Amino acid sequence: DTAVSQTPKYLVTQMGNDKSIKCEQNLGHDTMYWYKQDSKKFLKIMFSYNNKELIINETVPNRFSPKSPDKAHLNLHINSLELGDSAVYFCASSPPPQGAYGYTFGSGTRLTVV
Amino acid sequence: QQQVKQSPQSLIVQKGGIPIINCAYENTAFDYFPWYQQFPGKGPALLIAIRPDVSEKKEGRFTISFNKSAKQFSLHIMDSQPGDSATYFCAAPPSYSSGSARQLTFGSGTQLTVLP
16 A cells, blocks of 8 residues: 555653654655644644755754655654653655645654653 | 634534634745545545635535635535544645745644534
C-alpha cells in the first residue's frame, strides 16, 4: 500500500528519557512534515523537509531534532522528554513543488510522558 | 504568515441535516484551499479542495463555498450521516510573501457529531 507510515503508534515513557519516532513515505513525495496535535486537536507545524533539506523550523524546543536520511524518511528524536510533550505527533508528506496541497498524513504516534 | 480562524468548535446535527463549517483566512493566497477529515485514532485525510478562483466545488455530499473578496470559505455537508461524525479542519496555503515556506496553516478544527 502507498502510504505514510509512522512507528510506533503508541509511546509511553518517563520524564527525562530520549525517544524517537520514525516516518516513511512511499508516495514519491519531495516534502515531509512533522505536526504536533494537542489535546484540543490543534495541528501545529513543527518541521518541514524538502529533499532532505530543512525548510521550516517553527519555534519548538531544541530538544526536538528531526533527521532526514533520504527524501522518503523523516524521523523525530526528542531528548529529555517533559510532561508537556505529551501529544499526538503526525508525519505528513506532499508532492512537489513543495506542495501546499494534497498532504498525506500518517496515522500518528500518541506520546504519553509520565 | 498565514492565519486561519475556524468556527464553530463543535457542531451537533441530526441525520439528514446540513452542517456548515466556516473558515476565514488573513493573507491572500493563490494555491488550493483544502479541507481535511479526521476520525478518532487516525490522521487527517484530504476531503476536498478548491482553487481560489472558483466560488464553489462539489464532491458527492461535500461542497466548498469560497468568497475570495471576504477571504472566507466554508464546508457544507449535504444529507449528513452518522458516519460523517469526525473532526474537520480547513487549511489555507501560504500567502504570496511566504517565500520558500510552503506549509499549510490549519484551522483549529470542528468536532462534528451527526445523531442517528
